Amino acid sequence: MLKSSISVRVRYAETDAMKFVYYGNYASYFEVARVELLRQHGMSYKALEDQGIWMPVRDLQIDYLLPALYDDELTVNVCVRSLPSTRMKFEYETYRGDVLLNRGTTTLVFVSSQSGRPTRCPEVLMQLLQPYFESEIME
Amino acid sequence: MLKSSISVRVRYAETDAMKFVYYGNYASYFEVARVELLRQHGMSYKALEDQGIWMPVRDLQIDYLLPALYDDELTVNVCVRSLPSTRMKFEYETYRGDVLLNRGTTTLVFVSSQSGRPTRCPEVLMQLLQPYFESEIME
Amino acid sequence: MLKSSISVRVRYAETDAMKFVYYGNYASYFEVARVELLRQHGMSYKALEDQGIWMPVRDLQIDYLLPALYDDELTVNVCVRSLPSTRMKFEYETYRGDVLLNRGTTTLVFVSSQSGRPTRCPEVLMQLLQPYFESEIME
Amino acid sequence: MLKSSISVRVRYAETDAMKFVYYGNYASYFEVARVELLRQHGMSYKALEDQGIWMPVRDLQIDYLLPALYDDELTVNVCVRSLPSTRMKFEYETYRGDVLLNRGTTTLVFVSSQSGRPTRCPEVLMQLLQPYFESEIME
Numbered sequence: 001m002l003k004s005s006i007s008v009r010v011r012y013a014e015t016d017a018m019k020f021v022y023y024g025n026y027a028s029y030f031e032v033a034r035v036e037l038l039r040q041h042g043m044s045y046k047a048l049e050d051q052g053i054w055m056p057v058r059d060l061q062i063d064y065l066l067p068a069l070y071d072d073e074l075t076v077n078v079c080v081r082s083l084p085s086t087r088m089k090f091e092y093e094t095y096r097g098d099v100l101l102n103r104g105t106t107t108l109v110f111v112s113s114q115s116g117r118p119t120r121c122p123e124v125l126m127q128l129l130q131p132y133f134e135s136e137i138m139e
Numbered sequence: 140m141l142k143s144s145i146s147v148r149v150r151y152a153e154t155d156a157m158k159f160v161y162y163g164n165y166a167s168y169f170e171v172a173r174v175e176l177l178r179q180h181g182m183s184y185k186a187l188e189d190q191g192i193w194m195p196v197r198d199l200q201i202d203y204l205l206p207a208l209y210d211d212e213l214t215v216n217v218c219v220r221s222l223p224s225t226r227m228k229f230e231y232e233t234y235r236g237d238v239l240l241n242r243g244t245t246t247l248v249f250v251s252s253q254s255g256r257p258t259r260c261p262e263v264l265m266q267l268l269q270p271y272f273e274s275e276i277m278e
Numbered sequence: 279m280l281k282s283s284i285s286v287r288v289r290y291a292e293t294d295a296m297k298f299v300y301y302g303n304y305a306s307y308f309e310v311a312r313v314e315l316l317r318q319h320g321m322s323y324k325a326l327e328d329q330g331i332w333m334p335v336r337d338l339q340i341d342y343l344l345p346a347l348y349d350d351e352l353t354v355n356v357c358v359r360s361l362p363s364t365r366m367k368f369e370y371e372t373y374r375g376d377v378l379l380n381r382g383t384t385t386l387v388f389v390s391s392q393s394g395r396p397t398r399c400p401e402v403l404m405q406l407l408q409p410y411f412e413s414e415i416m417e
Numbered sequence: 418m419l420k421s422s423i424s425v426r427v428r429y430a431e432t433d434a435m436k437f438v439y440y441g442n443y444a445s446y447f448e449v450a451r452v453e454l455l456r457q458h459g460m461s462y463k464a465l466e467d468q469g470i471w472m473p474v475r476d477l478q479i480d481y482l483l484p485a486l487y488d489d490e491l492t493v494n495v496c497v498r499s500l501p502s503t504r505m506k507f508e509y510e511t512y513r514g515d516v517l518l519n520r521g522t523t524t525l526v527f528v529s530s531q532s533g534r535p536t537r538c539p540e541v542l543m544q545l546l547q548p549y550f551e552s553e554i555m556e
Contacts, residue, residue, distance in 0.1 A: 011445055011448060011449055012294055012295060012300065013302060013448060016290055016291065016293050016295070017290060017295070017297040017347075018193055018195065019295040022166075022167075022290065023166055023195070023196040023199060024164065024165075024166025024199075025163065027161075027162055027163025027430070028161075028431075031163075031429050032426075032428055035429075045429075045488070046487060046488040049156075054157055056157065056159065056203070057203055058202070059200075059201060059202045059203060060162060060199070060200070060203075061199070061200045062198060062199045062200075063197070063198045064199075067195065070295050071452075071461065071462070071463040148310075150306055150309060151306075151313075151433055151434060151439065152306035152433065154434040155429055155433065156429060156433070156434070156436040156486075156487050158434040161429065167290075167292075170291060171287075171289055174290075184349070185349040188348075209324060209327075209434050210322065210323070210324040296473065300445075301444055301474040301477060302441045302443075302444025302448075303441065305444065306439075309441075332435055334435065334437065334440070334481070335440040335481055336480070336481055337479060337480045338477070338478070338479045338481075339477070339478045340477045340478075341476045342476060342477075391435075
C-alpha cells in the first residue's frame with residue numbers, strides 16, 4: 001500500500017457564500033494529495049507528462065460529512081491499495097484536526113498524450129511502486 | 140419526475156494543461172443545472188436561502204467518459220426521480236452534441252442556516268414539486 | 279470602435295465567504311466578454327488558437343466599486359478603442375441592472391504558439407476588424 | 418515597511434489550455450501572500466472577520482511578464498509601504514527561482530461586516546503594524 005498525507009490551508013477564493021469550501025474545490029485538494037504521494041515515492045507527475053503520459057480522472061466520488069471553513073488547516077490523507085494496471089485508484093480522507101470532514105475516491109487512467117489512447121502504467125512508475133505491494137504479490 | 144437542461148460554454152478559465160475541462164469544474168456546471176431546474180419549477184435557490192434554508196451537497200459522484208474542450212457548447216441534462224424528503228437527489232448527463240461526455244449524481248440536504256441542523260424539504264418547495272410526482276404517489 | 283455585451287449569471291462556485299463574487303473571478307467574466315466580442319465580429323478565439331496564435335494577457339486592472347452577489351444577472355460591456363497591432367486592449371464595465379459594479383482593462387498580446395514569441399495581429403483578424411476603425415484611420 | 422514571502426506550488430486546477438497559470442488565479446496567490454503577511458505580524462484575517470471587519474479588494478492591477486507553469490514552485494513577495502488608514506495597499510512580485518514572472522498591487526478597504534460601511538483600520542491592527550512604520554512617522 002502507498003500512503004501519504006498533505007496539509008492545505010483553505011483560501012478565501014475556495015470558500016462560498018455559505019462560508020464553506022465549495023464542494024467542487026476538494027477535487028483540487030485531492031489532486032495535490034495524489035501528486036505529492038507520487039512525488040514522495042519518486043515520481044513527479046510533471047515528469048510523467050513530459051514523457052508523454054497523461055493521467056486523466058476516470059471517476060470521482062466524495063461523501064461530505066462536515067464543511068471546511070476559511071483558513072482551516074486541513075490534512076488530506078491519501079492511499080493506493082493496489083498496484084496500478086491500466087488504472088490507478090486513490091482514496092482520500094480530509095480532516096480538520098481529528099475531525100473527519102469528507103471521504104473520497106478517484107480512479108485515474110494512463111493515456112498516451114500523443115495518441116490520446118489508454119495505455120498501461122509506465123514501466124518506470126511500476127518499478128517505483130512495486131516494492132510497496134510486494135507482500136500482496138506474494139500472496 | 141423533474142427534468143431540465145442547460146447549455147454552458149466552456150471558459151478558458153475552466154480548462155487545464157491537458158486542454159480538457161478540469162475534472163472538478165463539472166461540480167459547478169452541475170450546480171448551474173440544478174439551480175436552473177429549480178428556477179424553471181418556480182423556486183429560486185437564492186429565495187430559499189433568503190428564507191433560511193441552505194442546501195449543501197452531501198455526496199457527489201461523476202463518471203468521466205470523454206473530456207470537454209475549450210469553447211465547447213455543452214448540454215447538461217438534469218433530473219430528479221423522487222420527491223425530496225430530508226434529501227434531494229439530482230442526476231446529470233453532460234453532452235457535446237449527441238456525444239455523452241460524463242454522468243454524475245449529487246445528493247443535497249436541507250439545512251437551517253440559523254441552526255446549521257438538517258431539516259425537511261420546506262413546504263413551499265414541496266408544493267411546487269409534488270404535481271410532478273403525482274403518479275408515483277398514487278401507485 | 280468594437281463594442282459588445284454579455285450577460286452572465288453568478289454561480290455559487292464564484293462567491294466567497296463575504297457572499298460576494300471573489301475578486302479574481304471577474305477575470306473569467308472579462309474573458310467571456312472579450313471572446314464573445316471577437317465571435318460577434320467573425321473571429322472565434324478557438325479558431326485563432328487552431329491557427330497557432332495565442333493571446334495571453336499582458337496586464338489586468340480592475341476597480342471594484344460594488345460587489346456582485348450570488349445569482350445576480352450581470353452585464354459585462356466590453357469595447358476595443360483602437361485597432362490592434364502587437365497588442366489588443368479591451369475595456370470592461372460590469373453592471374447589475376443600471377448599477378456599475380466595476381471597471382477594468384486587459385491588454386492581450388499575440389504570440390506564436392509554436393515559438394512562444396510575440397507576433398503581430400494576424401492578417402485575417404486585421405481584415406475583420408479594420409472596417410470598425412475606418413473613420414479613425416481616415417482622420 | 419512590512420514584508421513577507423510565501424511559497425506556492427502551481428496546481429493542475431490552476432493551469433489553462435496554454436499550460437500557463439490562468440491569469441485570474443494570481444488573485445488567489447496574492448490573497449495567500451497578504452494573509453500570511455498579516456499572520457506573521459500577529460493578525461489573523463479570520464480573527465479580523467470574527468471581530469466584524471471585512472477587507473474587500475478595492476482595486477487590483479497585475480503586469481504579467483512570463484507565465485508560470487504546472488508544478489512550478491513560486492515565491493510571492495509581498496510588501497506594505499505605508500501605514501493603513503481607511504485603505505491598505507499591498508504590492509506583490511511573483512518569482513520562479515530568480516526569474517520575475519509578474520508584479521501586482523491590490524488596495525483593500527476596511528468595512529464593517531454589520532453595516533457594510535467603510536471604516537478605519539481597527540485599533541488592534543494599527544498597534545501591531547505601527548512599529549514597522551516608526552521611522553516614517555518620525556520623519
